[in-house]
Structure formats: C-alpha cells, structure tokens
Amino acid sequence: MPQIQLTFVSKPDCHLCEAAREVVDGVVADLGPEASVHIEELSILEHPDLYDKYVEEIPVVLLNGKVHNIWRIDPVRLKTAILEIRE
Secondary structure (H helix, E strand, O other): OOOEEEEEEEOOOOHHHHHHHHHHHHHHHHHOHHHOEEEEEEEOOOOHHHHHHHOOOOOEEEEOOEEEEEOOOOHHHHHHHHHHHHO
C-alpha cells in the first residue's frame, strides 16, 4: 500500500485554515493508521515559494504533490481521493 503525502498549506490566524485542518484531521483519523497518510503542514509565511503560488488560495491541500482542493475542504471528496490513491 503506497504512503500518501498530504500537504496542508496554511497561514496563522486563518479561519478557513482552521476549518480545513479539522476536516483533514477528521478524515485521516476516520481512515485510521492503515491508510498510511503522512500529514505535513506548511505556512505560506515561512515558505516564500508557497506564498507566491498560493497567497490567494489558502488553505490548500496537496495529495502527493498535486493540488486536491483550495479554500474549503469537502470531507467526502478528500476521503474518496485518499482511498483512490491507496488502490
């Protein structure tokens, strides 16, 4: 089963980021450890390249380096995408 890299791009004091983080955490918890999802959270304030790319789109969820979603994260869509990668 492949390891899934979920990168969560955010910034401090972002209400959309806080809501998206809850969705991401909930989906990953629901899938359990056997899902092999590694979460990395990166702040656009600490990464100039991410700032330039995503400043108007945060939060951003990347799955294995590809943009999955921006702004509002749908839990069903995220879970489905992770399960598809696992296959």
